[in-house]
Amino acid sequence: MSDTGINVLRIRLNDPPQLRDETTTPTVSRGESTQSPVREIALDTRGPHAFARVIDIDRLYEAVPGTSSQIVRALELLKQVSDFLVEAQKSDNAMDADRFVQRVQLALPRLFAYRSTGDGFGVIINSLHFAFSNLHGTPLTPDQLNVIWRVLRELRARPAMSLEQAIQRVEELEECGLEVDPPNIGDVLEGAESAQDE
Amino acid sequence: MSDAYVETTVLTDILLKPKTPKHDRAKAALARYENTLLPVYSIKEWKAGPLDYFAYLHDKLVVTHSLRDTFQALSALRRGSYRQSTAIEGLTAAATVSMRYGGLGETDAEQADSYRLALESLIIRSWRKRRKITTQVVDDLPCYSEVEPRVGKDGLLDLKPQLCERDQECCLGPRLKLEPRVLEALRNAIPENSSRKEDQKRRKALKRLIKHPKEIVNRDTCRDLGDAIFAFFCPRTAVVLTTNLRDHQPLANSIGKRAESP
Numbered sequence: 001m002s003d004t005g006i007n008v009l010r011i012r013l014n015d016p017p018q019l020r021d022e023t024t025t026p027t028v029s030r031g032e033s034t035q036s037p038v039r040e041i042a043l044d045t046r047g048p049h050a051f052a053r054v055i056d057i058d059r060l061y062e063a064v065p066g067t068s069s070q071i072v073r074a075l076e077l078l079k080q081v082s083d084f085l086v087e088a089q090k091s092d093n094a095m096d097a098d099r100f101v102q103r104v105q106l107a108l109p110r111l112f113a114y115r116s117t118g119d120g121f122g123v124i125i126n127s128l129h130f131a132f133s134n135l136h137g138t139p140l141t142p143d144q145l146n147v148i149w150r151v152l153r154e155l156r157a158r159p160a161m162s163l164e165q166a167i168q169r170v171e172e173l174e175e176c177g178l179e180v181d182p183p184n185i186g187d188v189l190e191g192a193e194s195a196q197d198e
Numbered sequence: 199m200s201d202a203y204v205e206t207t208v209l210t211d212i213l214l215k216p217k218t219p220k221h222d223r224a225k226a227a228l229a230r231y232e233n234t235l236l237p238v239y240s241i242k243e244w245k246a247g248p249l250d251y252f253a254y255l256h257d258k259l260v261v262t263h264s265l266r267d268t269f270q271a272l273s274a275l276r277r278g279s280y281r282q283s284t285a286i287e288g289l290t291a292a293a294t295v296s297m298r299y300g301g302l303g304e305t306d307a308e309q310a311d312s313y314r315l316a317l318e319s320l321i322i323r324s325w326r327k328r329r330k331i332t333t334q335v336v337d338d339l340p341c342y343s344e345v346e347p348r349v350g351k352d353g354l355l356d357l358k359p360q361l362c363e364r365d366q367e368c369c370l371g372p373r374l375k376l377e378p379r380v381l382e383a384l385r386n387a388i389p390e391n392s393s394r395k396e397d398q399k400r401r402k403a404l405k406r407l408i409k410h411p412k413e414i415v416n417r418d419t420c421r422d423l424g425d426a427i428f429a430f431f432c433p434r435t436a437v438v439l440t441t442n443l444r445d446h447q448p449l450a451n452s453i454g455k456r457a458e459s460p
Contacts, residue, residue, distance in 0.1 A: 112302040115311065119318065119349070126315040129302045134217065163349060167322050174323070179217060182301060182316050186215030188255065189248055 071159060074114035074121070078156040081107050085149040089142075098139040104148075105132045117159050120166035124155050127170045131178035147176045200456075201233040203432040204332055205425075205440035206243040208460060209236065212331050213324035214248055220441070220460075227439060227460030234332035235436060238339045239370075239427050241328055245347075246360040246421075249324070252317055253347065253355040259314040260353045263307045321347050321355065337431055341369045341417070362417040371415030374407055374423075374430065380453050381408050384426045387452035400426055425449055429457075 081104045088100035108129045115122035128148065140148065151169045155161065161169075173180050211224040228234050258268040301312025325346050329335050341362040348356050362368060374381065385404040388397050403422035407415065420427075428438045429449035438457040440446045446457040 109302050109304075112308070112312070115315070119315065122311070122315045123319050126302060126312050127319060129312070130316065163318070163322075167319060167326075170319055171323060171326075181216045181320050182313065183217055185316065185320065186218040186221065189210070189214055189251065190218075190220075 070114055071117060074111065074117055074159055075156060077107060077111055077114070078152060078159070081111070082149065082152055082156060085145065085152065088140075088145055089149065094139055097145070101140055101145065104152075105129075108132070118161065119163045120161040121155065121159055123163060123166040124151060124161075124169055127173060127180035128152075130182055131173055131180050134179040134181075134183055141177070144176045144178055147172055147178075200231070201235055201433065201436035202228065202231040202332075202439040202458075203428065203436040204228070204234055204236045204240055205428050205438055205442070205446065206240045206247065207441040208439050209240050209244050209328070209331070210248045211441065211460070213244070213327060214252065214320070216320075223460045224441075228332065231439075233334065233436075234439075235334050235336045235433070236329070236332040237337040237428070237431060238335065238342065238344070239337060239431075241335075241344060242339065242342050242360075242362075243424070244328070245325075245357060249321060249347070250357055250360065252321055253357050256314055256317040256321065257354045259310045259317070263310050265310040265313055266306050268310065318349060318355070339369055341366045362420060364417065368415040368417060368420040370420060370427065370431075371407075374415065375411045377430075378408050378411065380430060383452045384429060384449055387448040396424060400424055429453060429455055 084100040084103045084107075088097040088104075091097035091100065108125055111125045112122070112129070115125065128151075131148075151172060154169065158165070170180055208224045208227070211218070211220040212228075215221045255268065255272070258271055259265070262268050262271065301309055301316060303309050303312055339362065343359055343363075345359060350356050381404050385401055385408065388401050388404075390401070392398065392401075399422040403419045404426060406413065406419060425442070425445045426449055428440070428446060429452070432438050432450065432455055434455070438446050438450050438455065439460060440457055441459055443457055443459050450457040
């Protein structure tokens, strides 16, 4: 999480004893949860919550078999798209990389269905949709791929991120050359202006 | 090469019309000048005009949850104020385009939400970019606070303040009143028989400044002066850069200045 601007100290637990479950959610097997393979305790080393334990997002929203929590499904889907992007980054040819990116693009409408998570979530998914639309199928550059991966990874860590935080991420998408606005949004204003000129 | 004194229409084209020829022209025009000057008056007009229009559109989407109803509402609003025209058809066409190339989701409600989020994002990002598009921001308005648009708890956008402080003389007032002959020339450049409301208001505001120099210039007069402010404050070494040459050219020329289109 160091790249998110939060200063955290992580303590790795290779073969961890059972952590006390402060979320009181039932324990489930690793295969059924959305958690990362490496368990660790993160301690915030700055601010009013310095050295308070940072609860990993997968632990906070552990998937309980049979449950259908929106946020858990959103996290699972974000994990999938994140994995696709990692695969795209690893690909040694552009066509293979683009195949993985196409899967990400196709997952966006499903992710958009979870926009009730918050406007921050909705703004990022929506911006990515328009970014892909405006590319008209042109494959992402490696830089764009990295930025999208980083933004989605952060969204997964903080699905309820604020609008303010989301706008900053969208600005990062813009900085790497992605056009994140609806292609026809200026036309709407044009229509209004010409009506006023009458 | 002279400097560019950037007027509201150019600011709008750059900030709110991404991926349009107007946006590209405005960007290219700015690159032609060594110094590009953005007066804060442009920011004020932009926030109270085009940005406010987008905020209205956003809020209508919040209330109706429908892209179709929102555009119909806009058309109805226009019909109330203006005669049915090709412009309205243009607006309706924009709505059709929006439906066809719109955002995420298949239903009207989903499309509306996608558009709402896009507007929310564009409004806030464009606000943050406003002071970065020119080489300098000039002619600060101490009586006007630049406050970032925010989304309220009800989901509606709050763009206040859009006007200057109420109980304070317009900071431009004393400078304007120092040059009555310039004000007179600007007034004479506006056709006396113009049927346009903005022309009538501008002439009236200029007349008031000329005839009553001791009177306090309030925020309404400042707003009504509109285009005349650009001609008046544009430095001699600069041109007023605007897409609205029809209004700015005569004003600038009347006092020996120039207006150019991007």
